Amino acid sequence: MSEPARTPFVASLPEAEALARLPGSGVAWLDAARRENLDAFAAAGLPDTRVEAWKYTALRALAQRRFAHRDAQAATRAVDAAALALPGVDGPRLVFVNGAFRADLSSLAALPASLSLRPLSQALGEDAEGLRFALSHRYREAGDAFARLNAALAGDGVVLRVAAGKAIARPVHLLFAGAPAEGDLAWHLRTIVELEEGAELALVEHHVSLGAQKQLATVVSDVVLRDGARLDYAIVQDAAEDATLIRRSQLRLGARAQAAMHVQELGGALVRHDLRAELAGDEARLATHGVFALHGRQHVDTQLAVRHAALNTASESIWRGVADQRSRGVFRGAIVVAEGADGSDASLSSKNLLLSALAEIDTKPELEIYADEVKAAHGATVGQLDERALFYLRSRGIPHAEARAMLTAAFCRAVLQAMPNEALREHVSQLLLAHLPAE
Amino acid sequence: MTHEPSNTAVEASAATLLRDNAEVAEALGRRYEAGFVTDIETTSLPPGLDEDIIRQLSAIKQEPEWMTEWRLQAYRHWLTMPSPDWAKLNLAPIDYQAISYYAAPKAGPKSLDEVDPKLLETYDKLGVPLHERAKLAGVAVDAVFDSVSVGTTFRKELAAAGVIFCSMSEAIREHGDLVQQYLGSVVPTGDNYFAALNSAVFSDGSFVFVPKGVRCPMELSTYFRINAMNTGQFERTLIVCEDDAYVSYLEGCTAPMRDENQLHAAVVELVALERAQIKYSTVQNWYPGDENGVGGIYNFVTKRGDCRGADSKISWTQVETGSAITWKYPSCVLRGDRSVGEFYSVALTHHRQQADTGTKMIHIGKHTKSKIVSKGISAGRSSNAYRGLVKVEKGAEGARNYTQCDSLLIGKRCGAHTFPYMEVKNPSAIVEHEATTSKISDDQLFYCRSRGISEEDAVSMIVDGFCKQVFRELPMEFAVEAKKLLEVSLEGAVG
Numbered sequence: 001m002s003e004p005a006r007t008p009f010v011a012s013l014p015e016a017e018a019l020a021r022l023p024g025s026g027v028a029w030l031d032a033a034r035r036e037n038l039d040a041f042a043a044a045g046l047p048d049t050r051v052e053a054w055k056y057t058a059l060r061a062l063a064q065r066r067f068a069h070r071d072a073q074a075a076t077r078a079v080d081a082a083a084l085a086l087p088g089v090d091g092p093r094l095v096f097v098n099g100a101f102r103a104d105l106s107s108l109a110a111l112p113a114s115l116s117l118r119p120l121s122q123a124l125g126e127d128a129e130g131l132r133f134a135l136s137h138r139y140r141e142a143g144d145a146f147a148r149l150n151a152a153l154a155g156d157g158v159v160l161r162v163a164a165g166k167a168i169a170r171p172v173h174l175l176f177a178g179a180p181a182e183g184d185l186a187w188h189l190r191t192i193v194e195l196e197e198g199a200e201l202a203l204v205e206h207h208v209s210l211g212a213q214k215q216l217a218t219v220v221s222d223v224v225l226r227d228g229a230r231l232d233y234a235i236v237q238d239a240a241e242d243a244t245l246i247r248r249s250q251l252r253l254g255a256r257a258q259a260a261m262h263v264q265e266l267g268g269a270l271v272r273h274d275l276r277a278e279l280a281g282d283e284a285r286l287a288t289h290g291v292f293a294l295h296g297r298q299h300v301d302t303q304l305a306v307r308h309a310a311l312n313t314a315s316e317s318i319w320r321g322v323a324d325q326r327s328r329g330v331f332r333g334a335i336v337v338a339e340g341a342d343g344s345d346a347s348l349s350s351k352n353l354l355l356s357a358l359a360e361i362d363t364k365p366e367l368e369i370y371a372d373e374v375k376a377a378h379g380a381t382v383g384q385l386d387e388r389a390l391f392y393l394r395s396r397g398i399p400h401a402e403a404r405a406m407l408t409a410a411f412c413r414a415v416l417q418a419m420p421n422e423a424l425r426e427h428v429s430q431l432l433l434a435h436l437p438a439e
Numbered sequence: 440m441t442h443e444p445s446n447t448a449v450e451a452s453a454a455t456l457l458r459d460n461a462e463v464a465e466a467l468g469r470r471y472e473a474g475f476v477t478d479i480e481t482t483s484l485p486p487g488l489d490e491d492i493i494r495q496l497s498a499i500k501q502e503p504e505w506m507t508e509w510r511l512q513a514y515r516h517w518l519t520m521p522s523p524d525w526a527k528l529n530l531a532p533i534d535y536q537a538i539s540y541y542a543a544p545k546a547g548p549k550s551l552d553e554v555d556p557k558l559l560e561t562y563d564k565l566g567v568p569l570h571e572r573a574k575l576a577g578v579a580v581d582a583v584f585d586s587v588s589v590g591t592t593f594r595k596e597l598a599a600a601g602v603i604f605c606s607m608s609e610a611i612r613e614h615g616d617l618v619q620q621y622l623g624s625v626v627p628t629g630d631n632y633f634a635a636l637n638s639a640v641f642s643d644g645s646f647v648f649v650p651k652g653v654r655c656p657m658e659l660s661t662y663f664r665i666n667a668m669n670t671g672q673f674e675r676t677l678i679v680c681e682d683d684a685y686v687s688y689l690e691g692c693t694a695p696m697r698d699e700n701q702l703h704a705a706v707v708e709l710v711a712l713e714r715a716q717i718k719y720s721t722v723q724n725w726y727p728g729d730e731n732g733v734g735g736i737y738n739f740v741t742k743r744g745d746c747r748g749a750d751s752k753i754s755w756t757q758v759e760t761g762s763a764i765t766w767k768y769p770s771c772v773l774r775g776d777r778s779v780g781e782f783y784s785v786a787l788t789h790h791r792q793q794a795d796t797g798t799k800m801i802h803i804g805k806h807t808k809s810k811i812v813s814k815g816i817s818a819g820r821s822s823n824a825y826r827g828l829v830k831v832e833k834g835a836e837g838a839r840n841y842t843q844c845d846s847l848l849i850g851k852r853c854g855a856h857t858f859p860y861m862e863v864k865n866p867s868a869i870v871e872h873e874a875t876t877s878k879i880s881d882d883q884l885f886y887c888r889s890r891g892i893s894e895e896d897a898v899s900m901i902v903d904g905f906c907k908q909v910f911r912e913l914p915m916e917f918a919v920e921a922k923k924l925l926e927v928s929l930e931g932a933v934g
Contacts, residue, residue: 052525339852354866357833367857369876372848376876382831382861383869
C-alpha cells in the first residue's frame with residue numbers, strides 16, 4: 001500500500017501528549033492501547049472507497065476538514081432539558097453533551113441495586129482493571145479507522161452492568177447530544193454494557209441535536225449478553241442535519257440469550273452504523289429491525305453483520321429504507337454461519353423505496369455459509385410504491401400525494417411493530433413521519 | 440421429486456443422440472474421463488513472456504501489423520497492473536514466465552480431412568460431434584486444441600446463409616476490418632488483469648458474424664481442450680449479431696489430468712445490434728484437480744455482452760462443474776432501450792474446488808430488463824460463491840431486474856456464499872433479489888429411499904430438480920451432457 005498523504009483530518013489530530021489529559025491516563029495498558037490506536041489511525045488515515053467496507057461511503061470531504069477533539073465548554077453548554085425527553089422512557093438517564101458527561105442533566109439517583117450505571121470517566125477512576133478487556137483492543141482491519149480513533153480519544157462513555165437473574169423494570173436512557181460549538185468539533189464516546197446470566201434490560205440509545213452544528217461524533221458500543229440474558233435495545237438516531245455520526249455496535253450473545261434491536265436512522269448528514277452481532281452460545285436469538293428515512297443530501301450507511309457461531313441459533317433481520325431528494329441509502333446485511341453452527345436459522349430482508357431521480361440506494365445482502373444443517377434466506381428489493389395500492393387508495397378518493405405519504409409511512413412502520421414500548425413506538429412513528437416526504 | 444414432462448422429453452430425444460454418440464455417455468461415465476493425454480507432436484513457443492514472444496506469436500499467426508501493435512499495447516498495460524486478490528480464493532501465485540503461450544499440433548491442418556486422425560480420436564473420446572457426426576447433431580463445431588483452431592465444420596452451409604464462423608486467426612487475416620471494428624470494443628484491453636493478459640497473448644478462438652436479418656441456421660459450437668503440459672489457453676471469442684440477427688452458440692471445455700495447475704484466461708465478447716439476439720451456452724468441465732486439490736485448471740475468464748441496439752437480447756447459460764478455481768462473471772451491458780439480459784447458471788464444486796462466479800447486469804437504456812437465476816451446489820471441502828452486480832444508471836427509466844440465487848450444501852465442510860450488489864439510481868426501476876441456502880433435507884432423501892431409490896440416485900434426482908430452471912435454458916444435447924456431468928462430479932459426495 002502506498003503511503004497516504006497526511007490529510008487535514010490527520011494533521012489536526014491531537015498530539016500524543018493530549019492523551020495524558022484523558023480520564024484513565026496513567027493506567028499503563030490503557031495508555032499503550034490509546035497511543036497505538038492513535039498511531040495506527042494516523043498512519044492509515046481515513047479509508048477510501050477501495051476498501052470494500054467503505055465502497056459506497058466516500059470520506060474525501062471529511063478528510064479535508066480539521067477538527068478540535070475537545071469541547072472545553074461542554075460542561076456548561078445551555079441545554080433545554082425538554083429536548084432530551086422521550087415518552088415511555090422514564091428510567092435512569094445518562095446524558096452526554098458534546099462528548100462530556102453532564103451529571104446535572106442525568107438521573108442516576110435511586111438506581112436499583114442490581115443495576116450498575118456509571119459514566120466511563122468515573123468507572124476508570126474506580127475500577128479500570130475491570131474494563132481492561134474492552135478497552136485494550138487493537139483494531140486491525142482496513143475499515144476500522146473510526147474504531148481506532150474512538151479507542152484512542154474516547155475519554156468518557158457509559159459502563160452499564162446488570163446483575164445475574166435481575167430484570168430492570170424501567171428502560172435505561174443513554175443520551176448523546178450535540179450542542180452548537182465554535183469551530184468544527186469532534187467527540188468520541190465508548191459504551192460498555194454487560195448483562196449477567198439471566199439478566200433483563202431495556203436500553204434506549206438516543207442521539208439528539210441541541211441546535212445546528214457540523215460535528216463529528218463516534219460512538220463505539222460493546223454489548224455482552226451472558227447466558228439466558230435478554231435485551232431490548234432501541235436506537236433513536238435524530239442527530240443534527242449537518243452532523244457526521246459514526247457508530248459501531250458489537251453484540252455478543254451467550255447461550256439462550258435474546259436480543260431485539262430497533263434502529264431508526266433519521267438525522268445526520270453522514271451517518272454510518274456498523275452493527276455486528278455474534279451468536280456465540282447455543283440457542284441464542286437475535287432480531288434486528290431497522291429503518292432509514294432520508295432526504296436532502298443525507299447519506300446513511302448501515303453495515304449489519306450477523307455471525308452464527310453456535311448450535312441452533314436464530315436471527316431475523318428486517319430493514320426498510322426510503323431515499324428522497326438527493327439522499328443516498330446504503331445497506332449491507334451479511335449473515336455468516338460458521339463451520340459447525342448446525343441448526344442455524346437466519347433470515348434477512350432489505351426493502352427500499354427510491355423516491356427521487358437524484359437519490360440512490362445501494363444494498364448488498366450477503367450470505368456466507370460454512371455449515372450444512374442450515375436454513376438461510378435473504379431478500380432485497382429496490383423499487384417504488386405499489387401502483388395497485390396507490391390506485392386502490394385513489395379510487396377511495398384519497399389524493400395522490402396523500403396516498404403516497406400513507407403508503408410510504410406504512411412501508412416504514414412495518415419495522416416498528418416489534419417495539420414493545422408502546423409510548424416510545426408511537427413517538428418514534430411520529431418522528432419518522434416528520435422525516436418522510438410531506439404530502 | 441418428480442420430473443416435469445419437458446425434462447423427460449429432453450431425455451427421450453437425447454437418447455437417440457446418445458445411441459449415435461455413445462462416446463458422450465462413455466466419456467462422461469466415470470470420474471474425470473476426459474483426463475487422457477493425446478500423444479501428438481506439438482509446436483510450441485518456449486515458456487516465458489516478453490515482447491519478443493508476442494511478436495513471434497503474432498508472426499506465426501501471420502497477423503497484420505495493427506494486430507501485433509494491439510497485442511503489445513495490451514502487454515505493456517498488463518505489466519502495470521497488480522494481480523487481483525479481492526475474491527475469496529485460495530490461490531497460489533501464478534508464474535507467468537513458466538507458461539508456454541503457444542502450442543499447436545505440428546502438422547498444420549489445411550482442412551478437416553487433413554486433421555491428424557489421433558486428434559479426431561481425441562474429440563471422438565470426448566464425444567464432440569466433429570465431422571460427419573456433426574451432421575447428426577446438426578451442430579457446426581470450431582474445435583480449439585491447445586491454442587489453435589483445428590477445423591471448422593459446416594463452413595459451406597453457414598457461408599450460404601451469410602454467416603461467418605471461423606477461427607479467430609483466420610478472421611484476423613480474412614475479415615480484418617470486421618475484427619478491428621469490434622475486437623476489444625466490449626472488453627477493452629486494459630479491462631482487468633486477465634483480460635489484458637489475454638489480449639496480449641491470445642492464440643486463437645472463434646469468430647462469429649451474423650449479418651443483418653439472418654437467423655443462423657444451426658447452433659454453433661466450440662470445443663476447447665488443453666492438451667500439452669505447461670501451456671495456458673488464452674482463447675478469444677467474438678460474436679457479432681447485426682440488426683435482427685440471431686445465433687445460438689455453445690462452448691464446451693476439457694483438459695487432461697495433470698498435477699500442475701494450468702491457466703485458462705479467455706475473453707468472450709458479444710455484440711448485439713438492433714433487435715439482435717445472442718444465446719451463449721457453456722458447459723465447463725476443465726480438470727478440477729484431485730480430491731486433495733492437486734492440479735486442475737485455473738479458469739479466469741472475462742465474458743461480456745453488449746446489447747448495443749434497441750430491443751436486443753443476450754442470454755448466458757453456464758454449467759460449471761470443472762476447474763480447480765473458477766473466477767468469472769458473464770455480464771450484460773444493457774445499452775439499447777428495451778434490451779434484455781439473462782444469466783442462468785449452475786455451478787457445482789466438489790473436493791477442494793473453488794468457484795467465484797456470477798454476473799453483472801448494467802442497465803443503461805430505458806426499459807431494460809434482466810433476469811438472473813443462479814444455482815450453486817457445494818460438496819466435499821469446496822467453496823462456491825455467487826457474486827453479482829445489478830446496476831441501474833440514472834437514465835435507465837423503467838429498468839427491471841429479478842435475481843434468484845439458491846445454494847445447496849452437501850456435506851459439513853463446504854461453503855456456499857452469496858454476495859449480490861445492487862446499485863440503483865433511477866426511481867422508476869424495480870430490482871429484486873432473493874436467495875436461499877439449504878441442504879438436501881433428510882425428508883426428501885427418506886422419501887426417495889422408501890421408494891426404492893438408492894441414496895446416490897436420490898441425491899442426483901434432487902440436484903437435477905434443483906437445477907432444472909437452468910437446464911431448461913440449455914440446448915438439448917448440452918442439457919443431457921450437463922446432467923451427466925453433475926452426476927459424475929457428485930460421485931462420492933454422499934454417504
